[in-house]
Amino acid sequence: MIYFDNSATTAMAPEAIKTYTDVASRIMGNPSSLHNLGTVATRLLDASRRQISELLGVKAHEVFFTSGGTEGDNWVLKGVAFEKRPYGNHIIVSNVEHPAIKNAAEWLATQGFEIDYAPVDDKGFVRTDKLAALIREDTILVSVMAVNNEVGAIQPLGEIAALLEDKPTISFHVDAVQGLGKIAVEDFMLPRVDFVTLSAHKFHGPRGVGILVIKAGKRLTPLLHGGGQENNRRSTTENLPAIAATAKAMRLALTDDAMKRQKVAGMKQVIYDALKAYPKVVLFSEMENFAPNILTFGIRGVRGEVVVHAFENHEIYISTTSACASKKNATAGTLVAMNVPNKIATSAVRISLDHTNNMAEVEQFLTVFKQLYTEFDKIAR
Template identity: 65%
Template sequence: MIYLDNSATTRPYPEALTAYTEVASKIWGNPSSLHSLGSQAARILEASRRQIAELLGKSAQEIFFTSGGTEGDNWVIKGVAFEKAPFGRHIIVSSIEHPAVKESALWLKGQGFEVDFAPVDQSGFVDVDRLAALIRPDTTLVSIMAVNNEIGSIQPIQAISELLADKPAISFHVDAVQAAAKIPRADYLTERVDFATFSSHKFHGLRGVGFVYIKAGKKITPLLTGGGQESDKRSTTENLAGIAATAKALRLSMENQAASASRTAKMKAVILEELAAYPDVTVFSGRENFAPHILTFGIRGVRGEVVVHAFEDYEIYISTTSACSSKAGKPAGTLIAMGIEKSLAQTAVRVSLDADNDMGQMEQFLTTFKIIYEKTRKVR
């Protein structure tokens, strides 16, 4: 079995699973309880928070735990919009955002907010000049993902940070779900970023856990009200075991980041070189300013889901771009935003690599691809 769908979810580190099991089985007290078992749990909770904060170069008071990326994106987009509504009701998101951001923005539109979608160029990068032209006096939020989940384009977060440097009234949110432990922290978490979203299972933690970075002093409407957990911002009993596993996974992933990026980039380069020899293959992911682990391509005339299932017959697992929308059978929204014709966008499939993969697997992938390519000759 060859697993090449790491942007959908990664295999948990054994150390993260051990941390989860240890905490779940031995530290079952509620962190909010006053007795010693509660205090023990609270110490684990805060130790995990401090470790994550230190890894990101932030303070512990700026880290808030969630159930994952979708919750975090929904919270920031809606929470900031409503918190700042008295000062303006205009927000900007890019045209290639994850559905968690894009659908949240569209929902706000139905609540009376105004939304503009910043366009991207033909390669899938936000056009900073055109973004600047969308900013208005009543703009309260700009949300741009760090690494596009469908093609891997690394967005110009530094340039956008410079654009917003003299506009402190505008909150800047970065969806860092596909960026954490994949690209340098400075490329997605600048000093100008006010909010950032993370998801544990994208860096070898567990599903159902995530966190949001909220810069000190920045206001946001609470996600959940009730018991006052997470500094009154998200009231619910914390998933302590999952949080401990998240801290462990993030530390290991960031320690291995440079080696992992180098390893995946080499494997990606091998695939790119081989695919270039096929006349009916379109490659949507480039080399420069693209994440080292994501490669998206298509066979002309062959729908992406057909290719995915063809590889699955050989126990090789890839995806049709975003895992969250793949079952809907829709073409990649990023490709449409790039101006790619719908029928070509529908051919897209995504290979997403990890340090667990190796060159032997790439050779097997390419051998299988050649077989699938020949079998689709009549369709093409």
């Protein structure tokens, strides 16, 4: 079995699984309890938060635990919108954001907020000049992802941060769910960025756990009200075993991360060069300024889901761009935003590699691809 769908989810690291099971079986206390069992749980919660904060280069009190990327994205958009409504009601997001951002923005539009979508160029990069032109006196938030989940474009966060440097009343949010381990932490944890969303299952941690960095002094209206956990900002009993496992997974992911990225980029380069030689292959991802792990391509005249299932028959697992849209047979939103014709966009499939993959798997993939390409070519004639 070859798993090339790591942008959808990653296998939990064995060390993270061990941490999860150890905590789940040995530490039964609720961190909110006053007795000794609660104190033990609180110490582990604090230690996990501290480790994550050190890895991200922020303060421990700036790290908040969520249920995943979707909650984090929703919390930022809705939390900023309602917190800052007295000062403005205009929000800018890019038109290639994850549905967690886009759908939250669309809902806010029904609540009276005005939403503008910053366009991208034909490669999927946000046009900073176009984004700048959208900024108004009443703009309260700009949200742009770090790495596009469909084609892997690394967005120009530095340029956007510079654009917002003299606009302190505008909050800047980065969805870095696809970023950790794929680009350097400092490339998305920029000083001007106010909020950062992460999700554990994208870096070999457990599902159902996310991290939201809220920089000191930045305010968000809570989504959840209740017992006052997470410093009265997110009420619900913390999932301590999963949080501890997330801290372990992040430490593992960021150990020798530059070397891991280089290894993944090398595998991507081999696949990229091989696919480029096929006349009916369209490459939507490139090497420069793209994530080292994501390669999206299509075979002209063959729908993406057909390609996915053809590879599945050989126990090779890839996807049609975003996992969140694949079962809905939806055309990749990023490709639409890139003005890719629908007939070509519907052919798109995504390979997403990981440092746990190897060159033997790449060679097997290319062998199977050659066979399938020949079969598809005969059918298309």
